[in-house]
Structures are given as C-alpha cells and as structure tokens.
Amino acid sequence: xxxxxxxxxxxxxxxxxxxxxxxxxxxxxxxxxxxxxxxxxxxxxxxxxxxxxxxxxxxxxxxxxxxxxxxxxxxxxxxxxxxxxxxxxxxxxxxxxxxxxxxxxxxxxxxxxxxxxxxxxxxxxxxxxxxxxxxxxxxxxxxxxxxxxxxxxxxxxxxxxxxxxxxxxxxxxxxxxxxxxxxxxxxxxxxxxxxxxxxxxxxxxxxxxxxxxxxxxxxxxxxxxxxxxxxxxxxxxxxxxxxxxxxxxxxxxxxxxxxxxxxxxxxxxxxxxxxx
Amino acid sequence: xxxxxxxxxxxxxxxxxxxxxxxxxxxxxxxxxxxxxxxxxxxxxxxxxxxxxxxxxxxxxxxxxxxxxxxxxxxxxxxxxxxxxxxxxxxxxxxxxxxxxxxxxxxxxxxxxxxxxxxxxxxxxxxxxxxxxxxxxxxxxxxxxxxxxxxxxxxxxxxxxxxxxxxxxxxxxxxxxxxxxxxxxxxxxxxxxxxxxxxxxxxxxxxxxxxxxxxxxxxxxxxxxxxxxxxxxxxxxxxxxxxxxxxxxxxxxxxxxxxxxxxxxxxxxxxxxxxxxxxxxxx
Numbered sequence: 001x002x003x004x005x006x007x008x009x010x011x012x013x014x015x016x017x018x019x020x021x022x023x024x025x026x027x028x029x030x031x032x033x034x035x036x037x038x039x040x041x042x043x044x045x046x047x048x049x050x051x052x053x054x055x056x057x058x059x060x061x062x063x064x065x066x067x068x069x070x071x072x073x074x075x076x077x078x079x080x081x082x083x084x085x086x087x088x089x090x091x092x093x094x095x096x097x098x099x100x101x102x103x104x105x106x107x108x109x110x111x112x113x114x115x116x117x118x119x120x121x122x123x124x125x126x127x128x129x130x131x132x133x134x135x136x137x138x139x140x141x142x143x144x145x146x147x148x149x150x151x152x153x154x155x156x157x158x159x160x161x162x163x164x165x166x167x168x169x170x171x172x173x174x175x176x177x178x179x180x181x182x183x184x185x186x187x188x189x190x191x192x193x194x195x196x197x198x199x200x201x202x203x204x205x206x207x208x209x210x211x212x213x214x215x216x217x218x219x220x221x222x223x224x225x226x227x228x229x230x231x232x233x234x235x236x237x238x239x240x241x242x243x244x245x246x247x248x249x250x251x252x253x254x255x256x257x258x259x260x261x262x263x264x265x266x267x268x269x270x271x272x273x274x275x276x
Numbered sequence: 277x278x279x280x281x282x283x284x285x286x287x288x289x290x291x292x293x294x295x296x297x298x299x300x301x302x303x304x305x306x307x308x309x310x311x312x313x314x315x316x317x318x319x320x321x322x323x324x325x326x327x328x329x330x331x332x333x334x335x336x337x338x339x340x341x342x343x344x345x346x347x348x349x350x351x352x353x354x355x356x357x358x359x360x361x362x363x364x365x366x367x368x369x370x371x372x373x374x375x376x377x378x379x380x381x382x383x384x385x386x387x388x389x390x391x392x393x394x395x396x397x398x399x400x401x402x403x404x405x406x407x408x409x410x411x412x413x414x415x416x417x418x419x420x421x422x423x424x425x426x427x428x429x430x431x432x433x434x435x436x437x438x439x440x441x442x443x444x445x446x447x448x449x450x451x452x453x454x455x456x457x458x459x460x461x462x463x464x465x466x467x468x469x470x471x472x473x474x475x476x477x478x479x480x481x482x483x484x485x486x487x488x489x490x491x492x493x494x495x496x497x498x499x500x501x502x503x504x505x506x507x508x509x510x511x512x513x514x515x516x517x518x519x520x521x522x523x524x525x526x527x528x529x530x531x532x533x534x535x536x537x538x539x540x541x542x543x544x545x546x547x548x549x550x551x552x553x554x555x556x557x558x559x
Binding site: 097 | 446450451453454455456466468471548549
C-alpha cells in the first residue's frame with residue numbers, strides 16, 4: 001500500500017535514530033482570524049526528500065516558514081532532534097530567486113558567509129566549486145538581470161547551499177519556470193541532494209514534480225490547512241529522464257493525483273481519516 | 277547614404293524605416309532644443325532692435341555676452357562664492373538627510389516623533405525663517421548654509437526613508453534566516469536598496485541647494501560682506517545695470533543645469549548595471 005501511518009519511520013532513516021524534526025499538533029492562526037494550519041503532525045527524517053503537496057491556501061508555505069523559524073506556531077510544537085533550531089543548519093530557497101540585484105553572482109552566493117564574517121578570499125574556493133556544481137561556472141561576475149529565470153534560481157540554490165545546511169527548505173522554487181528549465185533543475189537538484197546528503201522539504205503544487213523528486217509526499221488539504229495523507233514514493237534513486245517516462249512514474253503520479261483530488265474535495269474533519 | 281537607399285537583403289523596409297526613425301530621433305534630441313534656443317535668442321535680439329528698447333531695460337544678447345566677458349572677474353568670483361555655499365549645503369543635506377532617515381528606519385517611534393518636525397521645516401518658507409536665523413547666527417556663511425540646508429535636505433530625507441523601507445520582504449527574511457545583525461541588514465541590504473531613491477532625492481536637492489543659496493543671499497541682503505551672485509543681482513538692479521543682471525542670471529541657470537547634469541551622470545554610473553531606470557532598453 002502507498003498509504004502509510006503518519007509515524008512510520010520513512011526509508012532512509014536508520015530505525016533507531018529519532019526523526020530530525022517532529023511536528024506535533026502544530027497550528028497557526030493569524031491575527032485576522034484565518035487559521036492557516038490546524039493540528040499538523042509530521043516527521044522529517046535525516047536524508048528525506050519530503051514534498052508538501054496541496055492546493056493553494058492549504059498552508060504549505062506557512063508550514064515551511066514555521067520550520068524555517070520565520071514565524072512561530074500558535075499551538076503545538078516543533079521538536080528538533082538535539083534541541084532547538086540552529087538557523088545555520090537551514091537553507092531556504094524562495095519562490096522568487098530573491099537575489100540582491102546590485103550584487104553579482106559571486107557576491108550573492110557569498111552573502112550568507114559574509115554575514116557570518118567569512119572573508120571573500122576564504123569563501124572563494126567553496127563558492128567557485130558550488131557555482132560549478134549548479135552549472136554557473138562562467139557567470140561569477142554577471143549581475144542577476146543578465147541571467148535567465150532558471151539561472152537566477154540556480155544562484156538562489158547555490159546561495160542556500162553555501163553554508164552547507166543540513167536541511168534545505170524550498171518554497172515552490174520552480175513554479176515560475178518553463179517546463180524544460182524545470183525538468184533540468186529537477187535533475188540537478190536530485191543530483192546535488194544525493195551527492196551532499198542534505199534533507200529537503202519541498203513545497204509544490206505540482207503532482208509530477210513532487211513524485212519525481214520526493215522520497216515522501218505529504219498531501220495537505222485547505223480550510224483549515226492540515227495534513228490529509230502521507231505517501232511514500234517507492235521508486236529507487238537515482239531518478240533520471242528514463243524514470244520520467246517510465247510506467248511506474250506514471251502510476252505513482254496517478255496515485256498521488258488521486259490523493260490530491262480527494263484532498264481538494266475533502267471537507268474539514270475528513271483529515272487523515274482516509275489514512276488512519 | 278547609399279546603405280539606406282539600397283537595403284541589404286536581410287533588412288526589410290520596415291526595419292529600414294525604424295532605423296531611420298531612430299537616427300532622426302537621436303539627432304533631433306540635440307538639434308531641436310538648440311535650434312529653438314538659437315531662435316529665441318535671435319528673436320530677443322530682433323525685438324530689442326525693432327522696438328528700440330534701451331539697454332537698461334532689456335539689453336541685447338550681444339551686450340549681455342560682452343558684459344559677461346568684461347565683468348568676468350567680478351561675476352565668476354561671485355559665482356564661486358555661491359557655488360561654495362551650494363555644495364557645502366548639499367553635502368550637509370546628504371549627511372543630514374541620510375543620517376536622519378537611517379535613524380527613522382531603526383525605530384518607528386523615532387520616525388513618528390521627528391518626521392513632523394522635518395515637514396514643518398520643509399513647508400515653512402525659508403524667507404520667513406531667515407530673519408530668525410539672522411538674529412541667532414552671527415557668522416554670515418553659517419547663516420547662508422543653514423538656509424540652503426533647510427531647503428535642500430527634505431527631498432533626500434523623504435526619498436531615502438521611502439527607499440530604506442521598501443526592501444523586498446523575502447530579502448529581509450533571507451537576511452533574518454542568515455542571522456544578520458541590524459547593522460549588517462542596513463549595510464548590505466537597506467542602504468543599497470535605497471540607493472535609487474536616494475539618488476532621485478539628490479537630483480532634486482542639488483537644484484534646491486542652489487536655489488536655497490541664492491534665496492539666502494537675497495534675504496541676507498548682504499551687500500559687501502557676502503559677495504555671491506544674488507548680491508551682484510541686487511546691486512545691478514539698484515544701478516539699473518541690466519546687462520550685468522542678465523549675465524548673473526545666466527550664470528546661475530548654467531550652474532543649475534551643470535549641477536543637474538553632473539548628478540544625473542553620477543546616478544547613471546551607479547545604477548547602470550542593475551536598476552531599471554538606468555538600463556537602456558534593447559529592441
């Protein structure tokens with residue numbers, strides 16, 4: 001079965017190790033009375049590629065901001081293994097590239113290190129290597145407006161990875177890109193993930209993207225934002241273009257799509273009943 | 277040009293028309309204002325001749341130019357005095373305007389408390405404040421500086437404050453995530469982001485500081501002590517020396533134009549790589 005219990009230890013984690021992050025009954029209500037999230041239980045294991053999939057308004061971005069520590073929950077708690085959240089362990093990629101328009105590519109990637117007091121000379125080798133990894137080797141001195149949308153996103157990813165974070169949080173990073181660019185960035189992201197072994201939480205509203213990338217998908221429903229169902233994507237890595245056209249990918253997509261449709265049609269109170 | 281008469285095979289008729297249009301536009305940008313200027317000066321001259329207007333009422337352009345040359349020593353040393361006040365007050369306006377706006381963005385409370393004062397200073401005509409300054413301040417240069425500063429600092433203050441506050445939300449979050457201190461956020465994010473706004477304010481303030489300097493000299497009525505262009509104008513007015521009056525006037529306008537052009541150039545050089553306003557559109 002695809003459907004898994006919320007607390008099931010996902011693959012990739014060695015059974016004894018506690019989850020990297022556990023959300024227990026997390027809720028978030030805004031001062032205008034909108035309940036963005038309600039009673040969210042979720043676990044994040046070391047090495048996971050976890051996608052938050054859901055219709056707009058289901059609070060997936062809010063959940064990501066909570067995990068990043070950009071806002072705090074109004075109920076429940078976020079339980080990080082080994083105490084509180086260490087911000088230097090988290091990298092964040094926004095929906096827009098969010099680069100400094102006046103700074104060139106090198107300086108943009110350098111920024112997180114610069115804020116920690118690492119000099120340009122000391123940071124340079126790591127930055128140049130990282131730029132090569134995201135296929136931007138020749139563009140260190142270009143400014144953002146000289147780059148295409150996909151390239152800007154690569155800079156943004158490089159900037160998030162330059163501090164060697166353990167968790168990479170991505171908020172619909174490829175939503176504004178064309179399909180061809182998105183496919184390429186998907187492949188490159190997976191390559192980076194397998195190579196550097198960080199943990200990813202990836203917010204998306206694309207079924208196909210989430211299935212292609214993730215080891216686990218958390219499907220969310222709206223009004224109030226909640227976890228509807230969790231599914232494990234049983235397909236081995238590395239995944240490449242061949243996987244994208246395979247029958248198993250298609251059937252996984254259909255299953256995820258069914259869950260998503262159920263989540264979209266679900267009324268408040270239906271949460272998780274299908275799964276538990 | 278034969279190149280335009282016989283288009284290359286790759287260039288179609290529309291493209292040729294567009295290129296010609298572009299060329300015409302770029303020539304017209306310089307030629308048209310110049311032609312109008314020459315025409316206006318010519319008309320000015322003719323009106324003087326046709327109506328036999330005496331030169332103490334409206335001197336002919338040639339006479340003004342002659343005066344500019346014969347009184348050069350007097351006029352240019354006066355111009356120097358006025359420019360000194362202008363640049364010093366502009367410098368102070370930049371320091372004061374940027375300093376205050378940084379202070380404002382550090383705390384909403386400070387902004388709420390002090391912004392009204394800035395507005396009061398701005399909206400009260402300087403001519404009305406000057407008699408007070410005249411009583412309190414003894415030093416002539418300080419008097420003039422203070423006046424010109426009051427006129428010039430506000431556009432810098434309000435523009436820079438706006439710029440410091442209009443930083444992209446995500447960028448601010450990004451700095452927070454990376455544990456940036458207040459100072460780092462100011463230095464690496466807010467100040468660069470405010471640069472286009474600041475430069476816009478600077479362009480306005482450049483003109484205003486010249487106006488401030490001249491107005492201050494006027495109300496100071498500083499015959500003898502101060503020797504800026506405004507006092508030359510007053511003097512020439514008393515003596516019905518219209519040619520010198522016109523010459524001084526022209527020098528002030530020219531100074532204003534040069535200040536504006538220099539500030540525009542500075543602005544362009546700083547912003548040309550990244551800001552929309554300075555980027556040439558490619559068609």
